[in-house]
Amino acid sequence: MNRPLRERLLAVMDQKDHWAYPALTQPGLSRAQLLVHFQHEYLVYVRDFPALLARVLGQTPPIQSVRAALAENLYEEQTGGVSRSGPHPELFLGMMEGLGFSRADFDDDRCSLHPSARSYREILREASAAPPWQAACALLTIFVEGSRNERAELEGTFVRPRGDDAVRSHPLVVHYGCPPEAMKLTRAHGAVEGAHRKDAWRIVLDHVPEADAALTSTVIATCERALAAWHRYRDGVAERMGLHGK
Numbered sequence: 001m002n003r004p005l006r007e008r009l010l011a012v013m014d015q016k017d018h019w020a021y022p023a024l025t026q027p028g029l030s031r032a033q034l035l036v037h038f039q040h041e042y043l044v045y046v047r048d049f050p051a052l053l054a055r056v057l058g059q060t061p062p063i064q065s066v067r068a069a070l071a072e073n074l075y076e077e078q079t080g081g082v083s084r085s086g087p088h089p090e091l092f093l094g095m096m097e098g099l100g101f102s103r104a105d106f107d108d109d110r111c112s113l114h115p116s117a118r119s120y121r122e123i124l125r126e127a128s129a130a131p132p133w134q135a136a137c138a139l140l141t142i143f144v145e146g147s148r149n150e151r152a153e154l155e156g157t158f159v160r161p162r163g164d165d166a167v168r169s170h171p172l173v174v175h176y177g178c179p180p181e182a183m184k185l186t187r188a189h190g191a192v193e194g195a196h197r198k199d200a201w202r203i204v205l206d207h208v209p210e211a212d213a214a215l216t217s218t219v220i221a222t223c224e225r226a227l228a229a230w231h232r233y234r235d236g237v238a239e240r241m242g243l244h245g246k
């Protein structure tokens, strides 16, 4: 299916990449730099992701298959009930403890977020509750949950590593000494994210009619706006980490 909506959203996802990303998959960052990165990730979208997803669910019309898919995603994110793990924000903090950070390092008042991080977070908070629901759903389940691997994952040429493989090859384990037992979040994502990616695309493509040009452009504009804010956010975090691009 090569609909314009699918292509435009994939083009957005292709650009969900940042020059500072390779630094995070290689050795060489200090503890302080890692902490800045992870504090931002946690407070910008990890901690509140389930609540943001609930906002999307709360504005959907009574289409049972859509509500069920979002409810399952939300249930997993807030409880880990599907993967039999735990709430994903808690699993994230467990990973941080594995790196030697404390939970208190992630308290709101211990972290001074870059202004660009605050504005990206504000966009997520507002847009998740704003109609049309298809735009909110695309923003949270495709843009925020998805990655630059989206196109390859849909085409089946990228297969997300799972289980022990995913944990053993993770840069935090390989380069930063995080014990494999602390990587429950990676295990949980390996177990469930593939299904969530498929649900996300199915919901958005099935419920944005090709003939509805206005709705199609609103969905695309919402994700493009988030992409621009996300790039400013990643630039801001890199600046706080003292990393310099070209």
Ligand SMILES: [Fe+2]
Pocket (backbone or CB within 6 Å): 077, 088, 189
């Ligand atoms: Fe998650």
